[in-house]
Amino acid sequence: MGRRAKTKQGDPAPFVDGPGPSAKKLGKRKAEDEGPAKASVSVKKQKADGGKPVKGRSTEDVNVKAKKSKGAAETKKSASKSAKGKRKPVDEAEEMEDAAGSTEGWEDVDDGVDLKAAKKSLFHDSDDDDVGVIGDLDDLEMDDDDELMDDDLLRGNVQELDLGSDSDEESEPAPVRLKGKKSKQAARPAKIIPTGSDASSSNEDDEASDDEPITMANMEARSRALDAKAIRDAALDIEEMQAAEREGAEGDDDFDGEEDEEGEAEEDEEGFSLPSAAEREEEMAAGGPQFGAKGRPRSEYVAQLIADIANYYGYNDFLTEKLFQLFPVSEAIEFFEANEVPRPVTIRTNTLRTRRRDLAQALINRGVNLEPIGKWTNVGLQIFESSVPVGATPEYLAGHYMLQAASSFLPVIALGPQPGERVLDMASAPGGKTTHMAALMENTGVVFANDANKARTKSLTANVHRLGCKNVVVCSYDGREFPKVMGGFDRVLLDAPCSGTGVISKDASVKTNKSERDFTLLSHLQKQLILCAIDSVSPDSKTGGYLVYSTCSVTVDENEAVVDYALRKRPNVKLVDTGLSFGKPGYTSYRGKNFDPKVNLTRRFYPHMHNMDGFFVAKFKVEKRTKVEKREEASVGVNGEVLPVEVNGERFAFNDEEDRPYLEESKRKSLKAKGIRVRPRTQSKPTAALVLEATA
Numbered sequence: 001m002g003r004r005a006k007t008k009q010g011d012p013a014p015f016v017d018g019p020g021p022s023a024k025k026l027g028k029r030k031a032e033d034e035g036p037a038k039a040s041v042s043v044k045k046q047k048a049d050g051g052k053p054v055k056g057r058s059t060e061d062v063n064v065k066a067k068k069s070k071g072a073a074e075t076k077k078s079a080s081k082s083a084k085g086k087r088k089p090v091d092e093a094e095e096m097e098d099a100a101g102s103t104e105g106w107e108d109v110d111d112g113v114d115l116k117a118a119k120k121s122l123f124h125d126s127d128d129d130d131v132g133v134i135g136d137l138d139d140l141e142m143d144d145d146d147e148l149m150d151d152d153l154l155r156g157n158v159q160e161l162d163l164g165s166d167s168d169e170e171s172e173p174a175p176v177r178l179k180g181k182k183s184k185q186a187a188r189p190a191k192i193i194p195t196g197s198d199a200s201s202s203n204e205d206d207e208a209s210d211d212e213p214i215t216m217a218n219m220e221a222r223s224r225a226l227d228a229k230a231i232r233d234a235a236l237d238i239e240e241m242q243a244a245e246r247e248g249a250e251g252d253d254d255f256d257g258e259e260d261e262e263g264e265a266e267e268d269e270e271g272f273s274l275p276s277a278a279e280r281e282e283e284m285a286a287g288g289p290q291f292g293a294k295g296r297p298r299s300e301y302v303a304q305l306i307a308d309i310a311n312y313y314g315y316n317d318f319l320t321e322k323l324f325q326l327f328p329v330s331e332a333i334e335f336f337e338a339n340e341v342p343r344p345v346t347i348r349t350n351t352l353r354t355r356r357r358d359l360a361q362a363l364i365n366r367g368v369n370l371e372p373i374g375k376w377t378n379v380g381l382q383i384f385e386s387s388v389p390v391g392a393t394p395e396y397l398a399g400h401y402m403l404q405a406a407s408s409f410l411p412v413i414a415l416g417p418q419p420g421e422r423v424l425d426m427a428s429a430p431g432g433k434t435t436h437m438a439a440l441m442e443n444t445g446v447v448f449a450n451d452a453n454k455a456r457t458k459s460l461t462a463n464v465h466r467l468g469c470k471n472v473v474v475c476s477y478d479g480r481e482f483p484k485v486m487g488g489f490d491r492v493l494l495d496a497p498c499s500g501t502g503v504i505s506k507d508a509s510v511k512t513n514k515s516e517r518d519f520t521l522l523s524h525l526q527k528q529l530i531l532c533a534i535d536s537v538s539p540d541s542k543t544g545g546y547l548v549y550s551t552c553s554v555t556v557d558e559n560e561a562v563v564d565y566a567l568r569k570r571p572n573v574k575l576v577d578t579g580l581s582f583g584k585p586g587y588t589s590y591r592g593k594n595f596d597p598k599v600n601l602t603r604r605f606y607p608h609m610h611n612m613d614g615f616f617v618a619k620f621k622v623e624k625r626t627k628v629e630k631r632e633e634a635s636v637g638v639n640g641e642v643l644p645v646e647v648n649g650e651r652f653a654f655n656d657e658e659d660r661p662y663l664e665e666s667k668r669k670s671l672k673a674k675g676i677r678v679r680p681r682t683q684s685k686p687t688a689a690l691v692l693e694a695t696a
């Protein structure tokens with residue numbers, strides 16, 4: 001059983017503008033980043049807390065606790081703030097601005113607003129009649145970050161949510177209600193939160209907990225702490241081995257068994273003896289240097305660590321390895337750990353209905369404790385605590401805001417739709433990004449909001465109405481039918497169906513229900529969709545000619561590999577800068593596979609680094625095709641074409657015959673979703689016939 005099943009989640013950490021995590025803690029990758037926030041997570045810190053986050057306690061609190069021994073006074077101050085009731089958000093926002101020496105990020109709040117007069121309203125019992133997601137997920141069980149925010153969050157107190165259970169899409173939505181005054185979130189620190197991998201604080205706590213006698217009450221916690229320590233130690237072992245390997249490679253000249261003047265092998269301070277030439281020969285004969293216990297190669301340690309992570313966090317082995325491979329060892333642990341912590345609750349101001357400062361004031365008046373998300377968005381607000389259900393306030397019902405993950409703002413910001421344009425949102429339900437685009441376009445031009453899953457277009461339509469978008473046309477086609485259905489768009493957003501490995505903190509089922517085949521099929525679908533998306537963009541557009549491809553997944557097969565594939569298949573497109581001020585550059589090479597160097601213009605976002613859902617954004621400019629360009633003909637239809645795909649770095653082509661049942665099943669579901677009657681499985685027709693039926 002995974003760790004999630006054993007623990008309740010703590011409260012989310014805030015987004016904090018500023019430099020990314022220190023190089024010391026997260027290595028070079030992090031030092032380069034200037035993310036807006038840092039997830040405050042750590043296996044080490046959890047050890048001090050018995051190996052699990054305490055319910056109702058934020059990660060900041062965990063860190064505050066870490067500091068307690070050093071600064072009890074500071075913590076008391078926070079606690080007294082909390083005891084007095086809700087904090088004064090704007091005062092605190094001002095404090096933060098002062099600290100940052102800037103007023104950006106809160107620029108649209110009236111300075112003179114008397115927020116002390118803010119009063120609490122009671123909406124605890126209001127029913128949210130917003131339309132939740134109805135019906136099944138699409139064929140490939142797409143994960144949908146926005147939906148989880150705007151629909152799933154409506155089903156209960158976010159802090160009480162059992163994130164380990166599958167969301168029930170049919171269930172009656174319940175209003176979101178964050179914790180009220182009692183929430184320990186009020187004690188959160190206002191600055192960048194030190195990572196839990198802070199060795200000094202962790203050690204203090206380690207010692208304290210080890211000294212305690214073992215009792216029935218603390219036994220379980222201690223056991224979890226030991227598990228966490230084992231994983232951490234294994235990670236450190238592997239890092240040491242990697243360092244030793246690197247040193248070995250670099251210092252080969254010094255490491256050839258040369259003896260010093262006395263004829264003895266060099267010894268380090270701890271009495272380590274370098275192997276003699278004979279020993280090394282023996283070692284090489286046995287298959288190369290062995291680390292750790294004699295006869296145990298590094299790969300065994302890595303395999304053991306992966307198995308431990310899978311067991312501890314409750315992932316299947318395949319996905320654990322896939323995710324583990326994305327990062328250096330210690331960062332991988334941070335990633336897995338961050339997936340155990342909910343991301344901050346965020347809302348997007350609907351500028352078609354209100355301004356952020358007015359919305360902020362209205363919500364503050366209702367007892368909501370909030371702040372701007374960061375300088376990179378002028379419409380986002382982060383909710384820290386609320387005495388009212390934020391999914392059922394009058395402002396929510398009147399469409400003044402959308403409950404939306406911060407990461408979901410990114411592709412729309414990158415796309416930058418302009419007033420008067422013609423835009424396609426190829427996979428749009430439940431409409432978080434569609435409604436954002438409609439607002440940026442000031443309700444002018446037209447947004448075609450498409451989704452293959454007809455059932456999901458109901459929540460899309462409901463959101464379009466609630467937010468007052470008048471320039472949206474909802475339609476339901478398989479995205480691969482574009483541009484045949486319609487083309488010539490100024491801009492296209494393909495927020496592709498994906499595995500959801502970036503939103504594991506919201507949907508823990510991803511940990512166990514994704515297999516290698518899922519990733520192969522998803523990558524295949526994404527490649528088909530991206531070519532159709534490219535072909536739907538008008539290269540003649542006077543104002544645009546752009547495509548943004550995004551996913552809420554962190555795997556390379558669903559991101560860089562898809563982008564690279566599109567670049568190879570469509571010589572008339574090029575990658576351009578996303579315009580996003582933070583995020584890690586995409587991989588240009590991964591596990592022996594090299595991508596187009598321009599893939600470094602794409603951006604990756606991580607829970608452990610940016611305190612937002614894992615996300616990927618790529619922006620393309622579509623240009624006219626020239627005659628000289630020899631278009632590598634892509635097989636993008638739905639009738640079982642051969643497409644090269646990557647699985648674990650290896651290329652192979654789809655076998656039409658083998659895949660036919662999957663393709664047919666997929667088509668069948670798609671037709672059913674459109675309300676078209678399909679024959680029972682036993683009498684299913686060949687795929688080609690099904691396609692004809694679909695287009696008839």
Ligand SMILES: C[S@@+](CC[C@H](N)C(=O)[O-])C[C@H]1O[C@@H](n2cnc3c(N)ncnc32)[C@H](O)[C@@H]1O
Pocket residue numbers: 137138142143144145146147408426427428429430431432433434450451452453456477478479480495496497498
């Ligand atoms: C990540 S979600 C989209 C979230 C949406 N963009 C938003 O911001 O609210 C992916 C969507 O793709 C849809 N989908 C799956 N396969 C599709 C296809 N072949 N064509 C079009 N849409 C598809 C799913 O029904 C799902 O709603």
